[in-house]
Amino acid sequence: MRLSLNSRISAITALLPALLVMLVVYIGATGWTVWMSLTNSRMLPNNNFVGLRQYEMLFGNDRWITSVHNIVIYGVLFVSLALSIGFLLAVAIDQRVRAEDTIRSIYLYPYSMSFVVTGLVWQWLLNPTLGIQHVLRSWGFEGATFDWIVRPETAIYCLVIAGVWQASGLVMAIMLAGLRGVDEEIWKATRVDGLPKWRVYVSIIIPMMGASFATAAVLLSTGVVRLYDLSVAMTNGGPGIASEVPAKFVMDHLFERANIGLATAAATTMLITVIAVVAPYFYWRTRKGEMR
Amino acid sequence: MQKSNVDIRSLQIGFGGLKVLENLNLNVEASEFLVLLGPSGCGKSTLLNAIAGLIDVRGGEIHIGGRDVTWAEPKDRGIAMVFQSYALYPRMSVRRNMSFGLSVAGTPRDEIERRVGEAARMLQLNSLLDRRPSELSGGQRQRVAIGRALVRHAGVYLFDEPLSNLDAQLRAELRVEIKRLHARLGATMIYVTHDQIEALTLADRIAVMQGGVIQQLDTPKKIYREPVNRFVASFVGSPAMNFIPGRIARDGETGFIAGANRLGLNGYAFRGLPTDAPAVLGIRPEHIELTASDDPSAVSARVEMVEPMGADTLIWCRLADNTAFSFRHDADAQVCVGDTLNVRFPAEALSLFDEISGQRL
Amino acid sequence: MTAAAQPLPAARRSKRMTPARWGLYAFIFITALYFLLPLYVMVVTSLKPMAEIRQGNLLALPVAPSIDAWVKAWTSACTGLTCQGIKIGFLNSLRIMVPSVVISILVGSLTGYALSLWRVRGGNILFGTMMVVAFIPYQVFIYPLVRVFSFTGLGQSLLTIVIIHTIFGLPTMTLLFRNYFASLPVELFKAARVDGAGFYQIYARIMMPMATPMIVVAVILQTTGIWNDFILGLVFAGRDNLPMTVQLNNIVNSTQGERAYNVDMAATLLTALLPLVVYFGSGRWFVRGIAAGAVKG
8 A cells, every 4th residue: 555645754753763762772872882892981981992902801800700600600590490490380380270370370470570679588588597597497407508698609599599489480471371372182192192291291392382482581581681680689799799790790880980991891792692692583583484 | 903893882971061962872883984973062072082082971981892991091992093183293203293102102113113104105105204294285294193093003093073174175185095094994983074075975874963962873875865853954965955844734645735835745755654744845956856847746936046066057946935945957957047947856855854853754 | 163162171080189180289389389488478577576587487477467667668767868768769660650651652552553554664674673672781771871861961860761761661562562553454454544544543543442452461561660670760760769679779788787677578568569469450461461572573
């Protein structure tokens, strides 16, 4: 259908905000950030080009190295645990259990809460003096220790516990939708074939749910790179710098340590990481779309 | 290959408060091809799923090959099943789809290969063995699904509307293939469909179902020629049987009064003694004959519409009392709308039904 | 067919409790406890006096429940220098959330509408870029945006944070409405065109009234999303408009001296209250929102 001139102008004006956002925020701001990471800006931005010096300093920076180390641990554990727990929860709910709606609500409600709330609750639960450790000891397990949150080498795992608690429900919801999409006759066929249920899940259902797994994995992974609020609220990067994460590194260097060049170099590194995760996913989705 | 009979005794099935089947009895002979025919919701798929052990029964017994399998798991019943949506395992190759059940059951590898090879040969799947289901056409997928059933070497093969997702031409092709397969294997097959052509072409016997009850269980020919009630008469046959309301009159010779016309019933095999009562006359379009105007049994009708159907022509007429009917004639019939024709309803081809109960008289 | 229309009744033995079934329910029960534990602990802690918290068990029910901690959290807990409780944050969050939700849905739906039904040159590129950007961490944009807003004179203000929420809500909102409008029959749109309706008339009179389900989903997504935001509020809202999450973090993590865990938990619950109400009140809509938002890309 040919568009009249009026309608065409209207359509373009309607898209102006989006266009403006794209040009100024997405392209402009990203470009500026990348550019600043190549300058020696400190408290105020300047245009003194220094090449990749900020990146050299970044990867020589202990706090950044710890942050990257932490985010890798967190990312691997968080994504794999949330995926597997979420999938198991979805499978459990899919067994035609009683009170399905209630159970689903219980699994999913943490996802409605903010990272700040999540972080503070788990900070309290993991408090060694009065939290779970105290409960275990009062139950007679005198030697029980669960003081991860105050020990530098384990603090990051506390973030994993809280993160998994918050996000497993999301995975469950995505997986359950996938499971419910499986043709009922496939289940009948497996019963006629006499396949044990676990075998059906492993050999037939899981391979069918590639799309659900990919979607959940990408959502969780991008959440990993963004991880900030949880670290701030739960441990504030501590003890010491033991649970620092890249997003927090950027924020602290931008607004407290006044080192814009280093902060933007860190931000650019994060950007490249995200693109490395997301680009193959988009490529895969587009190809899949073409095949259909 | 083992061929089992299936014996169903006073079967009851329900979902919650809804009774789907009640006190249903059915005996399928070994090597028989039995078709369960009926409209959606008649309980035919429920019955098939119960035979397969895929749904719970509330009462009654199911025996397969002389064994009571009412409470047995599907895999232990000696059955194999083909589904409407094919239900192929999407991430497995054709070969793996066919062999997976056997390998999980621990069948020796060379035996699996032998059976898969045999099924593939029978169904011309040899060149497709390494493809994924998504790379196959609908007809090929259904052949794979049949192949997956065949390798089980089951005593009974169950088909749940296997052709209804295919287009008309493929459906006809696969219908022939299934019939050939039955002839070759001589296996017991139970086949659910709502398509009466499939039922008539494939079955040794057809069970016509409605409302969870088997209305008639008979050979295709008997079902077609002597339907036991109006439901069976109207459900089987296309174009559909004509129904003309009227009454049976026993003034001297027994006849059927429809408006001003009186049709002789000499030669109609009544089931009981005919009585004077309102009745419905049923006749298939191809059994109506053209006749001369001086034939005493002639009825005159006005042509209202002509539908050429290729091989023959369907002619829609109205009697003087406005009752409509259709009849089949050669394609070269020179009939025009508005013509008046003289037709004859041969008594031996008629079906008469009680007006109230709908049962055959 | 009856069997297809009805859900398949569970296998016979599963009606009785088999060991596998017991295992299943045990798994569900234990996992449900894990998910409920923090909520339970928040509630009981907030109702206990500090003495009871220090001596008692984390999981024990309060012996003498009192709402003192709630009152204190609401009216007089200290957030850094001021001690006016979390109600300031609550009001700030409301003032941020309401306009942000309305404006982001308006802009997003209009963008989605223009991108789905009107063939605009470059529309696909615009949409594709937005989808990629939705995955990029805020840290990449934040500093330039701070500079842009201080350059325009808006600085840190209520208007700034509303604009920011609109900007970062745009990809998801656009996606939501674009997919919804694209799923409607095109004939509807064509009929409206034939009847002579223009761009904005079709949007306002035909498309938006039909999009009620998506508007509900969008409101749920944006309400919880904006309420739960921390980083954007911290950077862009300004000292006087800090949202509840930031105030909460200040109450809990910048206290001097002994921590009042009961007040902390009361404040935490108060902050989580609105999303929880939205979640439990909206039932399946929330799941639908997740599903709609999850198909990013």
